[in-house]
Amino acid sequence: MITTDFSPGSPCWLDLGTPDVPAAAAFYRTVFGWDYEAMGETEDAGDAGGSGEAEDFEGGMFRKDGKIVAGLGKLTEKGARSAWMIYYSVADADATTQAVEQAGGTVRVPPMDLAEWGRMAQYSDPLGGQFAVWQPGSNKGVDLVDDPGSLSWTELYTSDAAAAKEFYGSVLGWWYSDMEMPGGEGTYTLITPAGLPAERMHGGLLQLPADQLTLTGGRPYWHPVFAVADCDATVATVTGNGGSVQMGPADVPGVGRLAVCLDPANADFVVLAAEEG
Secondary structure (H helix, E strand, O other): OOOOOOOOOOEEEEEEEEOOHHHHHHHHHHHHOOEEEEOOOOOOOOOOOOOOOOOOOOEEEEEEOOEEEEEEEEOOOOOOOOEEEEEEEOOOHHHHHHHHHHOOOEEEEEEEEEOOOEEEEEEEOOOOOEEEEEEEOOOOOOOOEOOOOOEEEEEEEEOOHHHHHHHHHHHHOOEEEEEEOHHHOOEEEEEEOOOOOHHHOOEEEEEOOHHHOHHHOOOOEEEEEEEOOOHHHHHHHHHHOOOEEEEEEEEEOOOEEEEEEEOOOOOEEEEEEEOOO
């Protein structure tokens, strides 16, 4: 499970890059009940569609019941697709950057300070999967996880699971355990931060043929899994507000009921109603 103690190697932040910030804010407000607070906005941040009072929709925060759950920003990188970026907590972003380079990854955004909040960097793994790290300052990460409407898992789709395990293990110190998927559909690798017990596993990776990684033209990609109370109801809200479904809803024994969704700008995410008990 994901917690807010943000041990090194665990997910601590996520943000969405989108071509239309007000539209994305309105979509996620409807789907998850999130409020959007634009940076520097002084008017009512709960009106995601905007009342015309505030014009700064280039970036801000999503909140659930007043607690920060994610960030939102304007997609500015030429040729980039709309996607969620997941950040993992590290003690030293500069040392992590060196480890990325030594392991064959690429530095997309070199380490940089964000005021007193912390230090961040963004990378691609050797096959092109994009991720980021956060060295905490005054800001450790999001305020709410593992509750309905918040991050509960992270997941990598990759064309080479063995290479991914080697890379992320060397960079972030992750431990792995493999489990066979139902129906002989392959092996799913569970991820746990180094030194933590199995109940603190925070994500997984799945090997898929490159021709099934259609969102990125064959490159690996990470996506967030959001906890929900009712998977089918959430999916209906997604499709009723301009989003779509890639897979599901489907029951996964021992996990719960889930669906792989796309928002109106084709950023992918998973919704999961976990099994009780």
